[in-house]
Amino acid sequence: MSSNNTQTQEWQVLSRDHHLAPFSDFKQLKEKGPRIITHAKGVYLWDSEGNKILDGMAGLWCVAIGYGRDELADAASKQMRELPYYNLFFQTAHPPALQLAKAISEVAPDGMSHVFFTGSGSEGNDTVLRLVRHYWAIKGKPSKKVIISRMNGYHGSTVAGASLGGMTYMHEQGDLPIPGIVHIPQPYWFGEGGDMTPDEFGVWAAEQLEKKILEVGVDNVGAFIAEPIQGAGGVIVPPATYWPKIKEILARYDILFVADEVICGFGRTGEWFGSDFYGLKPDLMTIAKGLTSGYIPMGGVIVRDEVVKVLNEGGDFNHGFTYSGHPVAAAVGLENIRILRDEKIVERVKSETAPYLQNRLRELSDHPLVGEVRGVGMLGAIELVKDKARRERYVGKGAGMICRTFCFDNGLIMRAVGDTMIIAPPLVITLAEIDELVEKARKCLDLTLAELEK
Numbered sequence: 506m507s508s509n510n511t512q513t514q515e516w517q518v519l520s521r522d523h524h525l526a527p528f529s530d531f532k533q534l535k536e537k538g539p540r541i542i543t544h545a546k547g548v549y550l551w552d553s554e555g556n557k558i559l560d561g562m563a564g565l566w567c568v569a570i571g572y573g574r575d576e577l578a579d580a581a582s583k584q585m586r587e588l589p590y591y592n593l594f595f596q597t598a599h600p601p602a603l604q605l606a607k608a609i610s611e612v613a614p615d616g617m618s619h620v621f622f623t624g625s626g627s628e629g630n631d632t633v634l635r636l637v638r639h640y641w642a643i644k645g646k647p648s649k650k651v652i653i654s655r656m657n658g659y660h661g662s663t664v665a666g667a668s669l670g671g672m673t674y675m676h677e678q679g680d681l682p683i684p685g686i687v688h689i690p691q692p693y694w695f696g697e698g699g700d701m702t703p704d705e706f707g708v709w710a711a712e713q714l715e716k717k718i719l720e721v722g723v724d725n726v727g728a729f730i731a732e733p734i735q736g737a738g739g740v741i742v743p744p745a746t747y748w749p750k751i752k753e754i755l756a757r758y759d760i761l762f763v764a765d766e767v768i769c770g771f772g773r774t775g776e777w778f779g780s781d782f783y784g785l786k787p788d789l790m791t792i793a794k795g796l797t798s799g800y801i802p803m804g805g806v807i808v809r810d811e812v813v814k815v816l817n818e819g820g821d822f823n824h825g826f827t828y829s830g831h832p833v834a835a836a837v838g839l840e841n842i843r844i845l846r847d848e849k850i851v852e853r854v855k856s857e858t859a860p861y862l863q864n865r866l867r868e869l870s871d872h873p874l875v876g877e878v879r880g881v882g883m884l885g886a887i888e889l890v891k892d893k894a895r896r897e898r899y900v901g902k903g904a905g906m907i908c909r910t911f912c913f914d915n916g917l918i919m920r921a922v923g924d925t926m927i928i929a930p931p932l933v934i935t936l937a938e939i940d941e942l943v944e945k946a947r948k949c950l951d952l953t954l955a956e957l958e959k
């Protein structure tokens with residue numbers, strides 16, 4: 506254990522003796538002990554050692570309105586006293602879920618006015634898989650089962666979520682993907698574009714969708730699922746040609762399009778949804794995270810009216826979760842959306858804070874360690890390289906993890922995806938806090954470079 510603080514040590518012992526942590530090397534964590542986060546306010550976290558840390562990742566991309574908003578705690582407390590639990594099964598409902606479904610439909614793209622609630626984004630994508638297959642079965646085309654997804658996409662950690670995702674290190678554990686899910690290349694120009702220009706590569710990557718539809722046979726393809734901007738894969742902003750070309754292809758074939766908006770939804774791009782940002786017309790949208798600003802677990806699937814019309818003809822949909830539309834989560838979600846709307850947080854991201862963040866982040870492009878800075882809205886990525894011109898990496902050095910550790914030790918959370926540093930701060934971050942984020946990032950890039958060149 507790394508700490509001398511007895512309180513921290515006590516918690517680390519509890520971790521060692523009783524906890525199995527998500528996405529962690531159990532053995533290594535037992536030896537090292539986790540960093541213990543004790544409280545938070547605005548965009549800042551405090552750990553049990555008393556360090557104040559600027560949370561450049563909004564938790565896990567979710568704390569849109571920032572930490573410490575009493576209104577959400579009050580909404581939860583009021584709902585817990587009134588109706589702490591009831592379910593939406595077997596023809597019952599409760600006001601918070603219904604009111605939240607309406608509030609979501611008001612901010613969703615036109616023609617998407619129904620929501621199926623889940624407890625998380627992963628459950629949302631499990632629901633997507635079942636909804637897509639159910640939809641085609643009702644339409645008399647049960648063979649349209651295959652879902653096309655992308656390599657290095659992230660759609661969650663349940664069996665369906667991890668299968669839809671294209672993370673090979675997840676597939677390796679547990680014989681994934683399950684049958685009926687196929688993957689096409691991702692539009693990651695910096696990492697995989699080779700000698701093509703970004704625009705050429707964007708068209709090429711989009712054409713892989715058409716190629717796959719033809720290979721599988723359109724009679725067998727139910728849907729294409731994609732994040733408007735890949736988050737966990739490394740904030741991969743597709744080249745400008747990518748989405749227009751994908752839209753052209755989708756228009757040619759009778760398949761559903763699912764936008765996984767778990768990260769992009771609820772304002773992160775400066776629009777309410779990533780689909781609004783790119784002018785996409787999804788049939789289904791997976792949501793979670795920003796829906797409740799992470800204060801309480803909740804996810805869902807927003808469904809286009811034409812799809813609902815078909816589903817209405819299909820009898821029972823044999824799917825749902827004990828906590829689908831949980832009243833306390835719904836009350837929190839409703840208050841969260843009220844705050845996003847009343848305080849014009851999404852508008853402010855678009856007009857003021859996102860342009861400022863993107864400009865300031867791009868100043869880091871001049872750093873010798875930085876091969877590319879990209880981003881949209883409150884999403885950003887910094888590629889760490891040895892040679893800028895050739896986009897060449899430091900092989901086997903773990904540059905990303907070194908940088909991530911310097912960040913943590915210097916009061917900033919930036920996540921490392923390989924050697925790509927990523928940020929997604931709370932949407933309420935101020936201009937002064939953006940300055941602090943970028944200055945800390947530069948300092949940590951300096952420290953990382955010095956370490957790599959030792």
Ligand SMILES: Cc1ncc(COP(=O)(O)O)c(C=O)c1O
Nearest residue numbers: 625626627659660661767768793
């Ligand atoms: C795009 C996307 N989809 C789905 C998920 C899974 O959501 P959850 O962790 O709530 O199950 C995530 C989580 O990061 C995500 O980024």
